[in-house]
Amino acid sequence: MSKTRLEAFSDGVFAIVITLLILDVRLPPGASPTAEAIRSLAPQIAAFVLSFIIVGVYWVAHHHMLHFVRQVNRQLLWLNLLLLLAVVFIPFPASLLGLQLRNPLVVRLYGLTLMATNAAGLLFWIYATGHEHLVIPELSREFAGFVRRLHGSPIAVYALAVALAGSNVWVSLTLYALVPLFFILPNPFLQRKVDALSGGG
Amino acid sequence: MSKTRLEAFSDGVFAIVITLLILDVRLPPGASPTAEAIRSLAPQIAAFVLSFIIVGVYWVAHHHMLHFVRQVNRQLLWLNLLLLLAVVFIPFPASLLGLQLRNPLVVRLYGLTLMATNAAGLLFWIYATGHEHLVIPELSREFAGFVRRLHGSPIAVYALAVALAGSNVWVSLTLYALVPLFFILPNPFLQRKVDALSGGG
Amino acid sequence: MSKTRLEAFSDGVFAIVITLLILDVRLPPGASPTAEAIRSLAPQIAAFVLSFIIVGVYWVAHHHMLHFVRQVNRQLLWLNLLLLLAVVFIPFPASLLGLQLRNPLVVRLYGLTLMATNAAGLLFWIYATGHEHLVIPELSREFAGFVRRLHGSPIAVYALAVALAGSNVWVSLTLYALVPLFFILPNPFLQRKVDALSGGG
Amino acid sequence: MSKTRLEAFSDGVFAIVITLLILDVRLPPGASPTAEAIRSLAPQIAAFVLSFIIVGVYWVAHHHMLHFVRQVNRQLLWLNLLLLLAVVFIPFPASLLGLQLRNPLVVRLYGLTLMATNAAGLLFWIYATGHEHLVIPELSREFAGFVRRLHGSPIAVYALAVALAGSNVWVSLTLYALVPLFFILPNPFLQRKVDALSGGG
Numbered sequence: 001m002s003k004t005r006l007e008a009f010s011d012g013v014f015a016i017v018i019t020l021l022i023l024d025v026r027l028p029p030g031a032s033p034t035a036e037a038i039r040s041l042a043p044q045i046a047a048f049v050l051s052f053i054i055v056g057v058y059w060v061a062h063h064h065m066l067h068f069v070r071q072v073n074r075q076l077l078w079l080n081l082l083l084l085l086a087v088v089f090i091p092f093p094a095s096l097l098g099l100q101l102r103n104p105l106v107v108r109l110y111g112l113t114l115m116a117t118n119a120a121g122l123l124f125w126i127y128a129t130g131h132e133h134l135v136i137p138e139l140s141r142e143f144a145g146f147v148r149r150l151h152g153s154p155i156a157v158y159a160l161a162v163a164l165a166g167s168n169v170w171v172s173l174t175l176y177a178l179v180p181l182f183f184i185l186p187n188p189f190l191q192r193k194v195d196a197l198s199g200g201g
Numbered sequence: 202m203s204k205t206r207l208e209a210f211s212d213g214v215f216a217i218v219i220t221l222l223i224l225d226v227r228l229p230p231g232a233s234p235t236a237e238a239i240r241s242l243a244p245q246i247a248a249f250v251l252s253f254i255i256v257g258v259y260w261v262a263h264h265h266m267l268h269f270v271r272q273v274n275r276q277l278l279w280l281n282l283l284l285l286l287a288v289v290f291i292p293f294p295a296s297l298l299g300l301q302l303r304n305p306l307v308v309r310l311y312g313l314t315l316m317a318t319n320a321a322g323l324l325f326w327i328y329a330t331g332h333e334h335l336v337i338p339e340l341s342r343e344f345a346g347f348v349r350r351l352h353g354s355p356i357a358v359y360a361l362a363v364a365l366a367g368s369n370v371w372v373s374l375t376l377y378a379l380v381p382l383f384f385i386l387p388n389p390f391l392q393r394k395v396d397a398l399s400g401g402g
Numbered sequence: 403m404s405k406t407r408l409e410a411f412s413d414g415v416f417a418i419v420i421t422l423l424i425l426d427v428r429l430p431p432g433a434s435p436t437a438e439a440i441r442s443l444a445p446q447i448a449a450f451v452l453s454f455i456i457v458g459v460y461w462v463a464h465h466h467m468l469h470f471v472r473q474v475n476r477q478l479l480w481l482n483l484l485l486l487l488a489v490v491f492i493p494f495p496a497s498l499l500g501l502q503l504r505n506p507l508v509v510r511l512y513g514l515t516l517m518a519t520n521a522a523g524l525l526f527w528i529y530a531t532g533h534e535h536l537v538i539p540e541l542s543r544e545f546a547g548f549v550r551r552l553h554g555s556p557i558a559v560y561a562l563a564v565a566l567a568g569s570n571v572w573v574s575l576t577l578y579a580l581v582p583l584f585f586i587l588p589n590p591f592l593q594r595k596v597d598a599l600s601g602g603g
Numbered sequence: 604m605s606k607t608r609l610e611a612f613s614d615g616v617f618a619i620v621i622t623l624l625i626l627d628v629r630l631p632p633g634a635s636p637t638a639e640a641i642r643s644l645a646p647q648i649a650a651f652v653l654s655f656i657i658v659g660v661y662w663v664a665h666h667h668m669l670h671f672v673r674q675v676n677r678q679l680l681w682l683n684l685l686l687l688l689a690v691v692f693i694p695f696p697a698s699l700l701g702l703q704l705r706n707p708l709v710v711r712l713y714g715l716t717l718m719a720t721n722a723a724g725l726l727f728w729i730y731a732t733g734h735e736h737l738v739i740p741e742l743s744r745e746f747a748g749f750v751r752r753l754h755g756s757p758i759a760v761y762a763l764a765v766a767l768a769g770s771n772v773w774v775s776l777t778l779y780a781l782v783p784l785f786f787i788l789p790n791p792f793l794q795r796k797v798d799a800l801s802g803g804g
Contacts, residue, residue, distance in 0.1 A: 012618030015213030033297045096636045216414030417615030435699045
């Protein structure tokens, strides 16, 4: 399996997942598009936007990791499919979140899915960087460790959000939104680290 | 993130969005395909055709803009995802429009989504052309400004349509249809401008 | 717009359309998967298989036509989108056909959609081959005419099927199935013509 | 039809099929996301994970086979579409399996679909390797035979599962899960055979 094929296939899956999310922003069958009915879709629209951004961040992270991968073996191929399995699962908890944004159970399930996705990405990275012939020689041990911590830290944040969902779902939802913002917004801390440790990514 | 990857991912999202639109042209569950039932889908078919053409124009515009982009940085990557967020949202107001073509609220929501999409595209272009190292050197300041006006003008037309939806939805719907026709039909004004300012696109 | 981008986008749309067709092979919501319920899906499965094959033939025909295209201008780009509009529409009459395979109205609508798709493809080909700079120099006038007749003939067959749907839908459905079989099955007549007129396709 | 185009189109179809599977993991319309309602989706989640992995294995197998294909003729193109037809069908029995995991009829239909998919893949491989000019010269007769047995053996396992579904569906479901695990888990037997017979794949 060439790296290019793996990337193209993964890109396709990410593009479909990110687009399918809108299918859950729909009026119930038979409902009329009144102002009230459309307003009642606010949680679905919020869940859509949050999930779109989160899947977008995973897509960007996937590219950054593959940038350092030189070749793909059987194990890495299946770890990539494990990551895609978690990503493809996201629309399900996202659909539940759209139904009841303030349901602690749903908020927890959403967080657990994100934890699983980051864990799968982490496994992919740990396996790839643990086998010298699979990554490009320019990848330093320090940078590999930095990406590992970067990809692993959200798991702790999501775990906190899952734990807090019972007492206050808004704190949990805010934590879910903060993680992608950390990666999207201009971030001097992140930039300095990346500049110090690598030539790009 | 290479420009090629960004294009391929965006193409994938555009292709999925433009195809998903047909999923809203469906009989209600349990309905029989009688002549009357099929005729009653006329608004859904109209909303499908209109939205297909509009998304098609966005896809072509996206390519024309990327033609002048030389490299993609973090900011441009996320502005592109913001544009895709707006494009992926289009099937939702399109589904409402299919339900009630003459509902002013729905006609307004449709127009607001198109305004947001053009605004996101405009942001993308303004950011790219404001950073010399991101665009190709052949791009003149005049042509960048021309594309800016070309991409921004529909916002005013859509705003007018949104404002008029309360008094006459047919005027609004006609305005929505005229914008893509302006870009699709042979257009001597547009062609002369493009020829004068650039070598293509 | 480069030809490669147009092909990749069109391929994406064809791949999504051909896959979405399976979404209409579903039990009604709340139904149990009993032997009887599954047997009652036979028309939906038949409509799925027929439409899959027909879209597959369109996909192959699209490639064969693009093989002779050298460059894509604005007009050809929009004629290609017109063709895709017709292709994206197919899942709608296909879903109706799955509901009532023997409903003359539905059988007619299905045929009209196929006629429109072939007509759009024909327009694409006539425009491309009518502008020498858009096609490869190896394309002879004779071969262009042969492809034109090949792409246009099914319109007559489908028109016959539409006309006959009122008296016997099975004749119409058989005609719909025969057209793709003519293109798929080993076909000495077709092969001899292609060999005589061109070096491939 | 170039091999690259065929691969890209097939990859698109595989990516869409594998992602669409999640659309069947949904609460019934109008249901609240209670703990009980979510727990009742366990069979749907199990059917999703099983089908995701199985489609993933087919995707990897498709690549391995195409690795040895040098050029694609009309017959091979249509055999590839026959394989895709079977793959696109999988979400239908998968949706039934999600409804009633322990229904022997559904378990049988699922297995018959997998048998058809492997049979289509086998036909593709037998046709390709039976025509010397379609495959790369490095492909030995022994390796072609090994892949044939490897791709054909699951048909026997699935047939056994279909036969046993009437007496014990869990045995059948376990057999469905074991086949992909045989291909995914590190497998010294498989590796030794591949190393002995070929330089990769």
